Structures are given as structure tokens and as C-alpha cells.
Amino acid sequence: MEKQYMPEQTICGIDLGSRSVKIALMGERIRGAGLEILRLESLDTIRFYREYGRKQGEKLAIDFEALGLPVVDCLISTGYGRNTLELAGGEAIPELKAHVLGAIYQTDLKDFTLVDLGGQDSKIIQVRKGKMIDFMTNDKCAASSGRYLENMACILDVPLEELGQYAEAPVELNSTCAVFGESELIGKIVEGFPLTELAAGVNATIVKRILPLLRAFVGDILVFTGGVAHNQAVGKLLEAGSGKRIVIPQEPQFNGAIGCCVYAEY
Numbered sequence: 001m002e003k004q005y006m007p008e009q010t011i012c013g014i015d016l017g018s019r020s021v022k023i024a025l026m027g028e029r030i031r032g033a034g035l036e037i038l039r040l041e042s043l044d045t046i047r048f049y050r051e052y053g054r055k056q057g058e059k060l061a062i063d064f065e066a067l068g069l070p071v072v073d074c075l076i077s078t079g080y081g082r083n084t085l086e087l088a089g090g091e092a093i094p095e096l097k098a099h100v101l102g103a104i105y106q107t108d109l110k111d112f113t114l115v116d117l118g119g120q121d122s123k124i125i126q127v128r129k130g131k132m133i134d135f136m137t138n139d140k141c142a143a144s145s146g147r148y149l150e151n152m153a154c155i156l157d158v159p160l161e162e163l164g165q166y167a168e169a170p171v172e173l174n175s176t177c178a179v180f181g182e183s184e185l186i187g188k189i190v191e192g193f194p195l196t197e198l199a200a201g202v203n204a205t206i207v208k209r210i211l212p213l214l215r216a217f218v219g220d221i222l223v224f225t226g227g228v229a230h231n232q233a234v235g236k237l238l239e240a241g242s243g244k245r246i247v248i249p250q251e252p253q254f255n256g257a258i259g260c261c262v263y264a265e266y
Helices: 045-052 095-107 146-156 178-191 195-214 232-242 252-263
Strands: 009-016 020-028 036-044 053-056 059-062 074-078 112-117 122-128 131-138 221-225 245-247
Touching: 009 252, 020 045, 020 252, 036 045, 036 252, 045 053, 074 095, 074 252, 095 112, 095 122, 095 131, 095 221, 095 252, 112 195, 122 195, 146 178, 146 195, 178 195, 195 232, 221 232, 221 252, 232 245
Parallel strands: 009 074, 112 221, 221 245
Antiparallel strands: 009 020, 020 036, 053 059, 112 122, 122 131
């Protein structure tokens, strides 16, 4: 996604995820006129550090030229890696703040509950009048994350895109642990359940783990972000199970990186 004009100010937002690094390049022609997305890029986290970063004292310097990015006027970072390695020439902001700002920018909503399911963690954030008033995070267990879906898709030998198509007649999966869940799924395969029901069961399990957490959060709208938001079945089951309207931004996986850019306008 690229614009052909040269903005007066170029901002780079980087979300240092546990599984992937998301980069958003945004710009504005006239100060205060609003940001537009110029480019979005996702890279494997290990590859990003190995090929495009170099240690500069106690900080990490990004090789923007190697990334094919222009020199930027402002660099803001957030995410899983924010607490372990600070980016040279940039500012780090809290992950929750970045995701709230990104969701507001992408949806134009000010009152909602944000459900972000990423590669290895999950976040639920209550937003009222554009401000975070409550939150819950889980970075200790991968059971309701993209990593869980990746592992289960591998066991079922289907692409992630296909896994996300199945929501009907889910097989019952009760394990609350991602590791034990794999053994339980294999057991269901041995019992002879069809692929469609097995895949639906995997998607339903993600939702079953999230719904109890949502009881503490009020409101009629859920903004669903993170890589798991690309799974259509999870979105459908989450809407049915919660009774709330699901809003998925155009770029759910880049929400944190976009929020970093939005922060630079403040």
C-alpha cells in the first residue's frame, strides 16, 4: 500500500512482536492535516534483528536503507520487544497505548472493548471516550493466540487460511493448555471426526477461552485486532458467543504499529 506523493513529515511506527515485527510508514502533507498510510511491512522477528538491526551502545539501530524505507522524521516503537531493546533515535511507548490509538484511528470509534489476539499473547482493553479505563493481558500462555492456531493447523495439515473458514459443528476440545490441546486434537483425529468439525473445534476453543474474560468488560462493540483477527471463523464465533457487534479494522495485524504513528501527532 503506497502513496505517490512526498509527505512533509514521515513517521515510522514499529511493533516489536514476539513472532513478527510490524512496520507502519505514515505521512502527512501538511502538519495537522491527518496521517495516511504509506507502507506496511511484516517481518519475522528473528530475521528482523539479524538482517536489519545492529547494536549501537545499549540500543538497536535500524538499517532503514536495507529495509527499503526512507529516512524518517520520527520513529516510535512498542510491543513485546520494547522492554528488552530500545531503538536508537526513537521513542518507546506502552503497548496498550499504541493499540488503543491504532484502533481509534482505524475505526473512528471512541467507546469500545478492544480484543487483541497476537502471536503469543492476548489483550482486552476497555476504551471510553477515547481513553483506556481498564485492561487485562495474558502473555504467559499461548493457548488463545496465533501460535496455538499455527500449531493446530500443522497437526490438521491445513493452511491457516483454510482453518479460519470452519465454524460449524465444532468438536468439543476441553484442554486449556496449548501443549495438551495438541494431544487432545490428535485423539479426536483418531476417533474419526471430519476435518471441518476438527478445525471448527480449534477455532471455538480460542473463543471459549476469551469469552469468560469479556464478562468484566461492558459495551456493545468489540474491536478485534491482531493476527488472529484474520481468522473469519473466530470472529464469527466471538460475535455469536459475546452477543456484541464485532468490528475488524482494515489492518488488524498492524494496529500497534499504526498506533505508534498516531502517537507522534500528539
